[in-house]
Amino acid sequence: MSVHSEIKKITTETLRKMKFDKEKITMLTAYDFTTAKMVDAGGVDAILVGDSASNVMAGYETTLPITLDHMIYHAQCVVRGVERALVVVDLPFGSYQSNPEKALESAVRIMKESEAHAIKLEGGKEVEESIRKIVNAGIPVMGHLGLTPQSIYQFGTYKVRAKEEEEAEKLISDAKLLEELGCFAVVLEKIPAALAATVTKSISIPTIGIGAGADCDGQVLVYHDMVGMNNGFSPKFLRRYLDLYTEITGAVSQYVKDVKTADFPNQKESY
Ligand code: KIV
Numbered sequence: 676m677s678v679h680s681e682i683k684k685i686t687t688e689t690l691r692k693m694k695f696d697k698e699k700i701t702m703l704t705a706y707d708f709t710t711a712k713m714v715d716a717g718g719v720d721a722i723l724v725g726d727s728a729s730n731v732m733a734g735y736e737t738t739l740p741i742t743l744d745h746m747i748y749h750a751q752c753v754v755r756g757v758e759r760a761l762v763v764v765d766l767p768f769g770s771y772q773s774n775p776e777k778a779l780e781s782a783v784r785i786m787k788e789s790e791a792h793a794i795k796l797e798g799g800k801e802v803e804e805s806i807r808k809i810v811n812a813g814i815p816v817m818g819h820l821g822l823t824p825q826s827i828y829q830f831g832t833y834k835v836r837a838k839e840e841e842e843a844e845k846l847i848s849d850a851k852l853l854e855e856l857g858c859f860a861v862v863l864e865k866i867p868a869a870l871a872a873t874v875t876k877s878i879s880i881p882t883i884g885i886g887a888g889a890d891c892d893g894q895v896l897v898y899h900d901m902v903g904m905n906n907g908f909s910p911k912f913l914r915r916y917l918d919l920y921t922e923i924t925g926a927v928s929q930y931v932k933d934v935k936t937a938d939f940p941n942q943k944e945s946y
Contacts, residue, residue: 685720685761687793687815687859693720693892694881700860700893702763702883703901706732706749710898711756719760721883723895724750724791726765726825731899738824743770743781750789762791763817768825771796771805778805782814795862797823799849803856810857818853820846821887822865835886837866847874854878862895863887865912886912 693700702721705711706728714722728749729741743766750764764785771778782794793815796802809816821836830836837843846866853861860881863871868888875882875890884891899905900913906920933939 682759684759687761690720690761690860690881690893691879694879700881700883702893702895703898704728704731704895705753705756705898708752708756711753711762714898715757715760720893721761721763721895722753722757723795724753724762724764724789725795725897726767727897729767731897731905737827739768739827741767743767743784746770747785747788750785750791754790761793763793763795764789764791766794766796771802772798775804775808778802779808779812782809782816783812786814793817793859795819797825799845799852803852806853806856806858816856816858817883818850818858818861819864820849820853820861820866821863824864833865835865835867837870843867843870846870847877850874850878850882854880860892863891886910 690700700721701719702723703714703719704723704725704727705714706724711722724746726738726741726746728745729735729738732749733741733745735741746764746767750762754762766778766781766785770781778796785791785794794809795817796805797819799818799820806816806818822830822833824833827833837846847870850861858880860883861878862883862885863874865886868890871882871884871887872890875892881892883893883895885895896913900908901916903915903918904920904923930939
């Protein structure tokens with residue numbers, strides 16, 4: 676007899692309905708099995724296997740070096756830990772910008788090899804054909820506008836985007852294009868709250884903000900930032916729910932002390 680889980684899985688359709696019902700959508704990153712399990716158990720609606728793994732997991736300065744194979748590995752680990760949340764995986768830099776066929780191949784590899792539920796990619800008009808091809812293949816696509824970290828060397832800085840009218844207008848028209856192309860949601864990163872509110876009202880698909888104010892349909896944060904593991908990173912938009920850097924380094928130094936003083940292991944901890 677097969678055992679069917681009672682858990683109601685979150686789908687792209689669930690997120691659309693949440694926007695319609697004005698219920699906020701929650702999203703956090705995860706890159707490994709154990710974290711994904713905790714994040715899912717905590718009740719987030721969606722988990723992003725972000726290319727921020729390049730910074731957070733691998734220690735690179737930007738998101739550019741991470742490869743498609745690395746992203747697939749992280750996605751496989753996360754999928755094994757998740758029962759409820761929608762799992763979205765970033766297409767890494769270089770895996771979709773050059774041509775739409777390559778974009779589709781990369782998206783198909785992620786879906787086939789990781790069993791995740793959707794992919795995310797950065798950009799609007801510039802990646803229109805790639806999005807069209809991926810959506811036509813039946814793969815759900817999440818867009819990403821505003822501060823798109825894969826273009827950091829073009830921007831030159833991680834400052835707030837689209838403060839000027841021209842860039843703000845392009846962002847609004849890109850958001851409408853993403854909706855037309857069939858994206859199921861769009862991340863808005865580090866843009867003025869008023870602009871994010873305008874975009875959110877202008878499109879029927881959910882907007883998920885990071886540093887984009889309170890009027891987005893949902894919010895996303897990098898897990899390692901929100902639990903305070905990255906003690907060197909404190910942008911204004913970040914709310915830290917824990918100070919795990921201090922907790923963990925404290926626990927490690929206590930362990931070091933206990934071993935050095937022969938306090939650990941004691942009799943009860945020995946066979
Ligand atoms: O890679 C990532 O973590 C992201 C979020 C910042 C949205 O794209």
